[in-house]
Amino acid sequence: MDAIDTSGTSIWVALDGYEDSGDHQIIAGCSGGTKYAQHANHTNVVKLTLRAAATSVSYSDLTGAHEITLTKFPPFGTSWWHAGAAWQLWLGGSNSVNPHILIDPHNRQNIYIGNGGGFFRSQDGGKTWQLAVNGMAVIAMNSFAIDPNDGTHFVSCGNDYTSIDVSVDPTGNSPHHIVATSPGASLSGHHRESHAVCFDQDSTVYVGLNTAYSKNAGGAVMYRASAASSAWHSTGYDKQVKGGPAVTGLVAGRVGKGRFVVAVAEGSGTYRWDGVHWAICKEADGKPLPGSKGTLGQMTPMIAEKATGDLYCYDRLHGVYRSADTGKNWSQIWPKATADKRTGWLAVNPAVPGELWVSTDRGLYKLPKAGSTRGTVSAIAVGRVFSGGAAGIAFAPSRALFAIALPGAAPAPPVTTLYVSRDGGKTWTDWCGGDGSVGSYGQPAGQLGISSEGWLWGATGEHFGYWDRIPG
Secondary structure: OOOOOOOOOOOEEEEEEEEEOOEEEEEEEEEEEEOOOOOOOOEEEEEEEEOOOOOOEEEEEOOOOOOOEEOEEOOOOEEOOOOOOOOOOOOOOOOOOOOEEEEOOOOOOOEEEEEOOEEEEEOOOOOEEEEOOOOOOOOOEEEEEEOOOOOOOEEEEEOOOOEEEEOOOOOOOOHHHEEEEOOOOOOOOOOEEEEEEEEOOOOOEEEEEEEOOOOOOOOEEEEEOOOOOOOOEEOOHHHHOOOOOOEEEEEEEEEOOEEEEEEEEOOOEEEEEOOOOEEEOEEOOOOOOOOEOEOOOOOOOEEEOOOOOOEEEEEOOOEEEEEOOOOOEEEEEEOOOOOOOOOOOEEEOOOOOOOEEEEEOOEEEEEOOOOOOOOOOOOEEEOHHHOOOEEEEEEOOOOOEEEEEOOOOOOOOOOOEEEEEOOOOOOOEEOOOOOOHHHHHOOOOOEEEEOOOOEEEEEOOOOOEEEEEOOO
């Protein structure tokens, strides 16, 4: 490998090959990517030819932008990022770690590679590649929101694709019902990414932005009508909130004929938009506003309770907050922080007004009187299977509660597992039937949401999204 990795710094972890008319053809992969003189990009998988009649070695980069044609991937029909984008977990690049290589012994043109970016297949000896994906695209989905008036419609937000609209066919298998939009296209400066998205009662979509990648700058809040073809409009956050901090949490609603939006501004606190102006919110009990000390995790969960109009926010660094006046004033109602960014999610019981469920790094909790008690509310630990921590939580239309248990010592599961309770949290059943399916979706396990028609969606906060249909 010295002919390629002249510095000798890469760790070569996989080899497969075959003999062809006396020549040896070898496909080799390294753990962390390397560079060689002909290319500026990182190399992850190379093909070496050892000639029977010569002492030299010839080689080609099978994952570089110069040698291969990058095929299109669903659902948008756009090209994969080239390996030169070292931050991208695709076929090549400095982060495309630990490839496993297999050559079909019956057809040597078929090469299979599994690595940190997915499972790939070439049917022409490495000239072109295909990514194994069925349904939802393998892209960074930081969070998502479900349309309150359409159980087959949801909008996700992320890094490479700032906003993705899925409608009609929630499985993601209908490309013409999946639309990538760019809410930050009209803004000056660098490409924007998004960590926060929400709907209001009228299905207006709101997206919070920041400068890619995870920069605490370039903040903006944009909105559009429900249809993906609708134009994006600015709320003026980028001009009215000093410094334009990243928006990590959003909740929106209507008051009479007017609208409001509440945004968590990373390191700056919580702001409210009344349809015209942005203003800093007030904290009623002297505690720091959500977001004022920074954020933990891809986004700051914020939800609205339909029955009471109360708003809730979980600042993972300081605890749970409630607002009873559409976000103008906030009070800390539960001071429990959580250190694991996979945790810290909220769900309101639709059958019991004021009952809030919270996931933390130490378990799943029910706050029975979150909407009515002044000051700190009491909490009840629920479900021993969540002793290793709980991630996303969501109620189904049947009122069944779904929650992700993180792995740990018994009675916690050995792998990340999705559980369901149909009796208010008294008993829990493994929804995946013991196969550890949720653990295969990537880390960290994160947000869960279930639509009015029983479609369950999840976002890991990394490079995967997943879906399921909840019967009943």
